Amino acid sequence: MLNALRPNRATGVARALPRETRDTLFVLAVIAWVVALQAAHIPWWTTVLTAGVLAWRARLALRTAPLPRWPWRLGLLLVTLAATFASHGTLLGQQAGVTLVVVLLALKTLELRARRDAFVVFFLAFFTLLTHFFYSQSLLTAAGILIALLGLLTALVNAHMPVGQPPLAQAARIAAGMALLGAPIMLVLFLLFPRMAPLWGVPNNDPAGRSGLSDEMRVGEIAQLALDDSIALRVRFDGGRPPPAGLLYFRGPVFGGFDGQEWRPLESGFARERRLSADLRPRGEPVGYEVTLEPNRRPWVFVLEAATTAPTLPGENRVRMTEELQWIAQRSINSLVRYRASSHLDFGHGPLQAEIGLQDYVQLPPGFNPRTLQLAQELRRQHGPGPAAAPALVNAALDRLRTGGYTYTLEPGAYGRHTADEFWFDRKAGFCEHIASGFAVLMRAMDIPARVVTGYQGGEVNGVDGFWTVRQRDAHAWTEVWLQGEGWVRVDPTGAVFPGRVGSLQRLRAPATGFAGAIDNFNPTLIAQLRATWEAINNVWNQWVLDYTQGRQLDLLRALGFASPSWQDLATVLLGVVIVVSLLGALWTLWERQQHDPWLRLLRRARQRLARLGIASEEHTPPRELARRATVQLGDSPATRALADWLLRLEAQRYARDSGTTLPQLKQEFRRLAWPARRAT
Template sequence: MNSAPGRPKLNSHPLGGQRPAQRWSVGATLPRDTRDTLFLLAVIAWVVAMQIGHIPWWCTALTAGVLAWRTVLALKGLPLPGWAWRMGLLALTLGATWATHQTLLGRDAGVTLIVVLLALKTLELRARRDAFVVFFLAFFTLLTHFFYSQSLLTAAGILIALLGLLTALVNAHMPVGRPPLAQAARIAGGMALLGAPIMLVLFMLFPRMSPLWGIPNDGMTGRSGLSGQMRVGQIAELVLDDSIALRVRFDGEPPPQRDLYFRGPVLTDFDGVEWRPLRSGFPAHMELQANLQVSGEPVRYEVTMEPHQRPWLFLLEAAARAPQLLNTQAFMTPELQWLTRRPMNELVRYRAESHPVFRHGPLTTAVALQDQIELPAGYNPRTLMLAQQLRREVGAGPAFSEALVNAALQRLRTGGYTYTLEPGVYGQHTADEFWFDKREGFCEHIASSFVILMRALDIPARIVTGYQGGELNAVDGFWTVRQRDAHAWTEVWLQGQGWVRVDPTSAVAPGRTGSLERLRAPEGALAGAIRTLNPDLSAQLRAVWDAVNNRWNQWVLNYTQGKQLDLLKNLGFKSPSWTDLAYVLMAVVVLVSLAGAAWTLWERQQHDPWLRLLQRARQRLHKLGLNNAHNLPPRTLAAQAQQRFGDTPFSHSVTQWLLKLENQRYSRESPVSLATLQREYKQLAWPKEGNQ
């Protein structure tokens, strides 16, 4: 596709054809090919910009450089680079992709390659087919955005890009003259509107054999603020994530905010640095059992959970019954954590009920409780000495366990301990540094140090992670739980009571678990300015946006297989199946096809009434002996009629009528309407075929 040697330098035109290189001064009117190329480059830049957060920095820089280079070439009318440049950039891209991802396959590596290839393809826009390759490559790149996010903002950005690409595509099919881009945009918008019903039908009825845009992530690094383990003291500064983790709607009056504990992983094993889930060496019949006992009226609610790539379900403490979950089963571990058989890599909604008043675990000493008091040797010696001091002051043995717990909490309240998101990096003895040196930290430091002290006191204890609190959205009535609400609290085992929740963070900072002084992520410049100028407006805008996002999640992303079958039930199917869904979709396709065929027949009959009227006149004149061709315009027919019929009243009337018919078609200021011409045609004194 390169120009032959010895030929003059040519500038490319994405809509086909080539022209001699020309230079255009600033302010001069751009030729059409340059204008169209710049518009296409702008649309591609928008498509690529949406991927900046998911592609390597070098990919962003290389793509921006190529698009800027192509823009300069278009503006100055310079020839496109040869194959050596393109091959060199392609080799550089392949090498950098391999160095970054260690593969050329997979989601992330594939998206990186497709973005760069889209930019490189603009360097060889020498023919119409090259432009079409760019169009459809850009359409495919649009789809890759859904691999990372299906949010409302992503959908809005893709819609803008889609309309831009459709405009460029329509413009490419208008090769004559210099049609304005606004005209192409109107046609593209009309095409999108015509396709919207088809898209809606396919969205509602096309069988969903997997989640919407479901593709497994390359790793298990989800968006959740929680993980399967907790490494204490290795984070010097905790940056709050304001993204949404859960949305909860209560059937009745919700519990107080301080009681909203959504239970997640329970961490028991501790090696001195990291907490992990229990890996007990006891036989199955000797392991601790849940022994959950609930009382009182349950709290009923519905949870919409964002994907986090782990098999965890977050329920209020404590849920005795499995949540109502579509297409998968949930089960409860002995630590009261609810799990599923597969990772939650899609938006999921489930109903559940929990009892704020509950009791669980053994009521008397069990051998398996030994796992809950083990501590690694050689760690936190000063905390062990603190435990001995508390035994001397309060007492030792199971009878004094509750008093020892209260003594530790009192120390947290009165010992000058503070809650902070910037505690600095801790050393080897994290509990010692917290209790005696730093005296500050966030929930993981406080919970870990508290559990270590409890175990040093021979009180079984463990860490529970999850989410605590949330905020009520007054617009839609949902409680919004964000990633910044991720929390760690503790459970201690007391004789005759079983496991008891103890949140040591609330002893240090009561506002962390109450309605006051909730943690907030840092705001952007615009949000901060709005909050400064009008705090109420900022809160209202945020609530409205959250509510709109929630509706998007509920009605679009959460349109699952079960909802499709529910739709069939509403249509009268008693026990709908995938076969019924396929039949309904086929019936809709047949009906739409028949409707399209009927529309085509009707349109054929109604197509261009001006041409039909001219054809009627042409046929009538032919019967009167006028040998006219089917492609003759009305003016030529008028001249032939005047010559054929001479100076007669009919000749004058039919000639004037034909000229008015032509004027009505091609003049912008025609005083005669087509309906008037149709009436005049019927009023013409047509001679009989044998008397002309």
């Protein structure tokens, strides 16, 4: 019972407030929501300052106290400018501009006195809403902006109701109706407004970005990504049949340089001076698929090993393949992109015979990992020297991983200076980069060219939409060794330690604690199903909204019958739709007002009867004026006074707050009116 009374009590408190106080508090609440959407992308002091200003303004509204004088506002403005410059090093640009807009929106509420000031706040808030798309265009962001939009429209409608204290619920209903009426227009503009790069779209250059693979690999780095459940890419295989799980290697950066601590791409040496040819040799039938790649703030384009043709990215962002089979775009992937690719999962690449450039892939820094070097000498003595012994040496190292008590874990502890020694002899535990790094160091110590490859391995199918989902926790590191007569050969030593990581796609996860752990323990199957459904909904948003490009617009025109559509055709179709819809809307409005408004029909009948008596009028002549003309032209008589009184009550029924007369009563009286006679001229 008490819970049922709380909404009524809250409504009663709101009604008890003065109209100006109530409206001000509502506007402040909407602005707080707009700013809250930006909290993750603006400096911390911006959120604190904005919250303080809004709370101060709310306190002034509740106390009906005067607004602060101009020295206060000027001081806060100077503080904002100084703090913005200190945070961004400039007052110009996207980041600084968004910071200033957010704070200025809050500061403007300190001079919110008249309707004119309210309109400035409203439209500044509308502009601030658009800046959210600089950072995210996800479905959640769109939902949050829609809530803010409805709140601002409600405040705008309420501001156009100057009389009395209309309930906010009434303004909200009108605002929702306006939004629904505008939805078809929005849909037409979305489908047909020409997307001409680079004018179309919202730039997304947030340097923070989401976590992902790096252009260097320090032991322990990918283990952090294993805890990130965010989506890296989605894949839809032709025919809906993915390849075997153990073959799903999405190739990323390749590291051939090792300084004892980090793996990096080769920047100098024989391989840079005399580049090794990729010499890709595909075998078997290719696998076709479509990739939806999330923003990674890098120029890396992920495809299955190994693609023979370049994926086509939207716009002019061309893609090329490096000698290490990595696909690189001209510009960083700062927004969601979708592309098709075709890969041969059975392939060979690299030189078949020894070349000078291979020497870089056996280089090791002096003074590191002495025990690993000694192990390499022992293995060489057992299996013999020379290129012919390389396959046996590789298998010996893999056998050691299988039988030597090595374990796969996300928490191996911090490694010291000799990372390979610690892995092979001390800890015997690690994640994929520990294993791949230690294996590559051992190979090089045995004069076998080796390098580390990073990317994503595996994934999981979404049972709702059938897309193969690859997450950041699927980030992986493996190795490639060069064998005479075969070229570069993929060797994944993690599979020797923990076969489930590569074969059946088992994953180690950090134990969930707190609220997340309680949810997982509640009903894991239900949670997994809800998550799959939500991700499928997000994927639909990505496919049909964020990735609705000019190419898909032209496909729409082809479906409409255009043989060779262009953006000029899009503009023509859009203009035609706008003209047709505008004409239909105008005709509908005219017909609806004339045919569906009973008050107008009754007024038209009265105007026709008055015309027979010689009283001319126009469509816009109000009943009050008709009553005056009837009195002047027909003379003072009981019938004329009754007619004039009826016309005045007809006007009051339409425009007065409480006229006391209903339209059916006026219709009955109209039929019983004794019309005066026409004056002789």
